[in-house]
Amino acid sequence: MEVSASNEAMAARQDKFTMSKTIFERIIAREIPANIIYEDAHIVAFMDVKPMAPTHVLIIPRKPIARLEDVTPEDHAVLGHLLMKAPDIAAQLGLTENGYRLVINNGQDAGQEVPHLHVHLLAGRKLAWPPG
Ligand code: AMP
Numbered sequence: 001m002e003v004s005a006s007n008e009a010m011a012a013r014q015d016k017f018t019m020s021k022t023i024f025e026r027i028i029a030r031e032i033p034a035n036i037i038y039e040d041a042h043i044v045a046f047m048d049v050k051p052m053a054p055t056h057v058l059i060i061p062r063k064p065i066a067r068l069e070d071v072t073p074e075d076h077a078v079l080g081h082l083l084m085k086a087p088d089i090a091a092q093l094g095l096t097e098n099g100y101r102l103v104i105n106n107g108q109d110a111g112q113e114v115p116h117l118h119v120h121l122l123a124g125r126k127l128a129w130p131p132g
Contacts, residue, residue: 024064025064038085044059045057053127054124055095055121055122055123056123066117082119
């Protein structure tokens with residue numbers, strides 16, 4: 001009885017853990033498929049499933065930081081690394097000459113849907129400014 005109760009409690013905790021994972025954490029963990037085009041110890045880049053431009057990549061830190069307000073001093077290097085890798089990822093996709101846009105939707109009014117900090121890399125057409 002006690003064993004079963006404790007198993008149930010453990011299952012509930014595991015469920016809660018699974019439920020609390022964002023879709024991006026599940027992509028990092030290879031629990032759901034994604035077209036990953038670059039990864040290293042700190043970041044992962046993959047194609048956006050609903051592209052808003054001919055090329056639409058998401059670059060994310062492996063660490064599940066929900067938004068910029070949750071960044072701590074220890075994340076300094078990872079975020080610097082992420083930005084510095086963007087041109088390499090762009091070059092890998094042949095985007096250097098024509099350029100690209102990097103966007104962070106941070107919070108509700110910006111339209112952030114996934115609470116895992118991510119940089120959109122958009123390219124392949126003339127992008128309007130200001131954005132909508
Ligand atoms: P945001 O609105 O800034 O939070 O952007 C979230 C982005 O994640 C959107 O552009 C979605 O199309 C993209 N997205 C959601 N689920 C997936 C997925 N499974 N694979 C790739 N991109 C995704």
